[in-house]
Amino acid sequence: MLFKLRLGRVTGNLTGMIWTQGAICFIFWIALGWGMRRKNEVIYARMKGLSRRARVLIGSVGLIGAMILLTGGLALIGMNGGVREGQLVPWAWILVTLLGSGFVVAQVMGAAAMITAVEEEQSLLRAQSSAKKAAPNEDQTDSIPDPSEPRSV
Numbered sequence: 725m726l727f728k729l730r731l732g733r734v735t736g737n738l739t740g741m742i743w744t745q746g747a748i749c750f751i752f753w754i755a756l757g758w759g760m761r762r763k764n765e766v767i768y769a770r771m772k773g774l775s776r777r778a779r780v781l782i783g784s785v786g787l788i789g790a791m792i793l794l795t796g797g798l799a800l801i802g803m804n805g806g807v808r809e810g811q812l813v814p815w816a817w818i819l820v821t822l823l824g825s826g827f828v829v830a831q832v833m834g835a836a837a838m839i840t841a842v843e844e845e846q847s848l849l850r851a852q853s854s855a856k857k858a859a860p861n862e863d864q865t866d867s868i869p870d871p872s873e874p875r876s877v
Contacts, residue, residue: 741811749821753828760832767833771840779837786834790827797823 760767771779798820801807806816 742807745812745817745820749817749824752821753824756825757828757832760829764836767836768840771833771836772844774837776841776844779841783834783838783841786830786832786837790830790834793830794823794827 771782774782801816801819801823806813806819812820
């Protein structure tokens with residue numbers, strides 16, 4: 725056994741204690757993400773109700789801003805004595821768990837916002853493409869470009 729719990733204090737060999745704490749947090753975060761996956765229809769419906777601009781903003785903040793807050797929060801915990809003797813102190817462990825949970829939620833929401841924005845754009849492009857294919861072509865020579873004319877992109 726790597727350590728013994730005695731009246732709320734850890735004694736013995738603490739090698740790997742922070743890894744154990746991190747693994748417990750990781751399992752919790754995976755379970756949180758898995759639980760949010762079950763609510764993806766509600767999340768997508770909520771995102772589709774927003775404007776494209778709002779979805780891009782939520783997506784950017786969710787994907788990038790959450791990483792910045794997580795990194796900054798972990799640095800502040802480390803600088804303020806959150807790690808002692810190779811383990812997270814109780815208040816730091818709670819904060820790390822909360823920071824990671826916020827990160828997971830923000831990543832899921834940010835990804836959902838970006839995916840719905842891209843899906844909407846692709847749907848519009850497909851609809852325009854289908855409309856062009858369905859429209860009768862008046863003159864077949866119009867589709868052959870004239871070498872003297874500049875090409876359009």
